[in-house]
Amino acid sequence: MAIDLHRYANPKRFLAITAAIYPWSVWLTAILLLSGLYLSLFVAPPDYQQGDTVRIMFVHVPAAWMALMIYTMMAISSAVGLIWKHPVADLSAKAAAPIGACFTFLALVTGSLWGQPMWGTFWVWDARLTSMLILLFLYLGYMAIWESFDDPAKAAKAAAILALVGVINIPIIRFSVDWWNTLHQPASVATMAGPKIHSSILIPLLVMGLAYTAFFVMVLIIRVKAEILKRRLRVLQIAELRES
């Protein structure tokens, strides 16, 4: 395992592998997103109580999944970066943070748009909503600490420490709806007893979840590549300054 990790830590090899994955992720995103949107907006039945408003859920739930998943991924790659000093791991955590922040924001906005007709209010200080808002601020703090160091190696370490301390909040967010019985409904897909919702809704939801994941992989590859190239540019610029 460790040997494998070292193989992928080489930025050059990383770029070669991601260049092979990238076209697949683009096509996968396009196909899954289109079919997922079609399934969720046209095929899935409207809810007998909520009507068509229920379709917001197909955008909302996968975004919330992604928000949690991306933070977990960031924490794992931060740990890898901290322990094995892999530059690509740090860069991928850095590149993932804004994407995760966007998904968190999307989940909050779609949730509040759904909450207005359903709960009669855009925002409630409910456990799940509040903890998602905390997650957004964790992302923002993580991004801010990257900006506030001049030395990228120091910034990477500081950000990794922060990400690992912040990961304690992830299980709190994940289980907040089960621990505090507040307005947000409890988990209904990933429960111990299996999914509790009908397949006509479950399948579009899962397709949308996969589409978001493919989209995340696609954007992440672009962003990590840009970060690696930025590092290289910096090295080249410094070398050029030394020569002159």
Place this chain on the structure above:
Amino acid sequence: MKRFFSLIGRDLTLAVRQGSAVTLGLSFFVIVIILFPLGVGPELAVLARIGPGVLWVAALLACLLTLDRMFQADYEDGSLDLLMIGPLPLEILVLAKVIAHWLTSVLPLIVIAPILALSLNLPGEGISALVVSLLIGTPTLSLIGSVGAALTMAMRRGGVLLSLLVLPLYIPVLIFGVAAVEAAVAQLSVTPHLLLLGGVSLGALVVGPLAAAAALRLSLS
């Protein structure tokens, strides 16, 4: 062990001789709480309702106010370098700093909190629950805060970043602390909330010094 206590003693002596750190935090705490009756209006029922939350939020902010100096003063005059070369492990050093910070900046707030709670018309059961919940919960504030303080120590304007980093992590403490006081006011059992607070504090006791020590090594490398 002797070194550990002498480090705490040194920080306490410094705080007492300077004086300003203790009184500044304390006056900030009092002023923030005075602002609320002025802003919300003097109705006693309203004040009693928002009292627990106001007191906890004010304690949280007052703690944040003094946090950025936890390592910065020692960093600026170079004594932190000496302490790091010394025989005391860095994690224990952080713990000593955290205890000194809690004793000088947070304990005075807890001492004065009952008086302020009375002025906010909090019932008697609520006041005792407030003091106990503050005693159990606030060590977490200093412990988590030490991580943020260590990360932002070498920055020029670290204070703003410090609040962005630390405040999201304070929220669980705030929720359980206020819940304990409100349960006491409603004549319900306080114990579950206090146990949760204690659990959070113990978890922070493990994570805080480790993470802060790593951040200190990074800032000084």
